[in-house]
Amino acid sequence: MFSPSSPPSGLLERVFQFIDLHQNEFVQILKEWVAVESDSVQPVPHLRQELFRMMALAADKLRCLGASVDSVDTGFQQLPDGQTLPIPPIILAELGNDPKKPTVCFYGHLDVQPARQEDGWLTDPYTLTEVDGKLYGRGATDNKGPVLAWINAVSAFRALEEDLPVNIKFIIEGMEEAGSVALEELVRKEKDRFFSSVDYVVISDNLWINQGKPALTYGTRGNSYFRVEVKCRDQDFHSGTFGGILHEPMADLVALLGSLVDSSGHILIPGIYDQVAPLTEEERKMYKAIDLDLEEYRHSSHVKKFLFDTKEEILMHLWRYPSLSIHGIEGAFDEPGAKTVIPGRVIGKFSIRLVPHMNTSVVEKQVKQHLEHIFSKRNSSNQMTVSMTLGLQPWMANIKDNQYLAAKRAIKTVFGTEPDMTRDGSTIPIARIFQDIIQKSVMMLPLGAVDDGEHSQNEKINRWNYIEGSKLFAAFFLEMAKLHL
Numbered sequence: 001m002f003s004p005s006s007p008p009s010g011l012l013e014r015v016f017q018f019i020d021l022h023q024n025e026f027v028q029i030l031k032e033w034v035a036v037e038s039d040s041v042q043p044v045p046h047l048r049q050e051l052f053r054m055m056a057l058a059a060d061k062l063r064c065l066g067a068s069v070d071s072v073d074t075g076f077q078q079l080p081d082g083q084t085l086p087i088p089p090i091i092l093a094e095l096g097n098d099p100k101k102p103t104v105c106f107y108g109h110l111d112v113q114p115a116r117q118e119d120g121w122l123t124d125p126y127t128l129t130e131v132d133g134k135l136y137g138r139g140a141t142d143n144k145g146p147v148l149a150w151i152n153a154v155s156a157f158r159a160l161e162e163d164l165p166v167n168i169k170f171i172i173e174g175m176e177e178a179g180s181v182a183l184e185e186l187v188r189k190e191k192d193r194f195f196s197s198v199d200y201v202v203i204s205d206n207l208w209i210n211q212g213k214p215a216l217t218y219g220t221r222g223n224s225y226f227r228v229e230v231k232c233r234d235q236d237f238h239s240g241t242f243g244g245i246l247h248e249p250m251a252d253l254v255a256l257l258g259s260l261v262d263s264s265g266h267i268l269i270p271g272i273y274d275q276v277a278p279l280t281e282e283e284r285k286m287y288k289a290i291d292l293d294l295e296e297y298r299h300s301s302h303v304k305k306f307l308f309d310t311k312e313e314i315l316m317h318l319w320r321y322p323s324l325s326i327h328g329i330e331g332a333f334d335e336p337g338a339k340t341v342i343p344g345r346v347i348g349k350f351s352i353r354l355v356p357h358m359n360t361s362v363v364e365k366q367v368k369q370h371l372e373h374i375f376s377k378r379n380s381s382n383q384m385t386v387s388m389t390l391g392l393q394p395w396m397a398n399i400k401d402n403q404y405l406a407a408k409r410a411i412k413t414v415f416g417t418e419p420d421m422t423r424d425g426s427t428i429p430i431a432r433i434f435q436d437i438i439q440k441s442v443m444m445l446p447l448g449a450v451d452d453g454e455h456s457q458n459e460k461i462n463r464w465n466y467i468e469g470s471k472l473f474a475a476f477f478l479e480m481a482k483l484h485l
Helices: 010-021 023-034 045-064 140-159 183-189 249-258 281-289 294-300 311-319 360-377 402-415 429-437 463-484
Strands: 068-072 076-078 084-086 090-095 103-109 129-131 134-136 167-173 200-203 215-220 222-231 323-330 345-354 383-392 420-424 441-444 460-462
Touching (some): 010 023, 010 463, 045 068, 045 167, 140 167, 140 460, 200 402, 215 441, 222 249, 249 323, 249 360, 311 420, 345 360, 402 441, 402 463, 429 441
Antiparallel strands (some): 129 134, 222 345
16 A cells, blocks of 8 residues: 655645544445445336435435535336336536636446345445455445545535535436446537536546556447357257258357457457557556556466466557457357257357447448358358447547646545556446547546456455545545646
């Protein structure tokens, strides 16, 4: 763990003292929020009620801080089985509208992934439990803890009767884990009203790259998800009756999937790397500066060997190069036992993580052309169809923007170190949505450690990360105000 390079003075010192003195209170509020089973993934009426309760709790908390709060009704979600469920409201809240101050908008979500103790949790996932400074509970790090850390920072200024250094807006949703249903539509609708005065957007919904050193994130990969179907007929065949006289759909599909990527992780689709941004010397230096113990990373991942041997190569292939992953086969026999069946129709599923400056529509065309070429060489009488079911563009920020400079200074003040400048190998669509629609600087400022286990059993946030994270946001407000002068 790092410590501040020099003790803060004046107002910041008083804010930090307030946060330290009230940390048990802040943990108690997190406990109350974690206790709400705000699962948006399972489309069940009683869980939707919990989501509505969670959003109401947050709206009340913001009103207590003096914010004007609008809980926007976003209608109903139509499910594949025909049932409809109400979508929880999206909270739009604001504190301050001084034209001389910058306006920072914080995005967060209060819904969570499903969790049951019998799935391997050591404690009840909806009872925040502290063990050795670790606060275990579903949503502790993703994303209730970071949302509350921002609120804690605001509440410290409020309690000390100090003017907030910046105008603050909140956009908080309850459907992020289910694809942020209705969010993009609302952002478009509010572009010229709620977002018109916003100068900067901050998202705190990812993790540091290691356990003790803070990070700033300036990019994420996109994602193109594909399904390739090979069909002979709707019914399966008996392999004793038909084996040896058919073009078997599974054999065709395995050949198609096997043509996508080689054993070194290199994608074999022609032209796929043509749009990838060239590596600059400045970027190469950024990877070199990142603090990552490769052996510890391999050990904690429970992996025998990675495809690459150096830190720089690992990070580049996680963040700045595309990757192709094969996810599964629908329609194949996958249960215990020996069933001598030839599937009549199978669907392979794979995705490509995209990087700047790749484009989803170009990638879709390249994938289809490649698979059609491979399939034609097999002279199969089966039918093949390829479709892209998801196409999300990558996101990149300008690290020379004011808010990145302010965040770096705030990290130095609170943690006494420069942050790791990271990208994220996964896809966080909301960053790109904000950047494209409201066209303002977007920054990802994570609070959680790499071992927090978001989406997993025994998810946690360290008390240290939660409390120091609250201080970080407070310091960030003051640094933003200084840069805006």
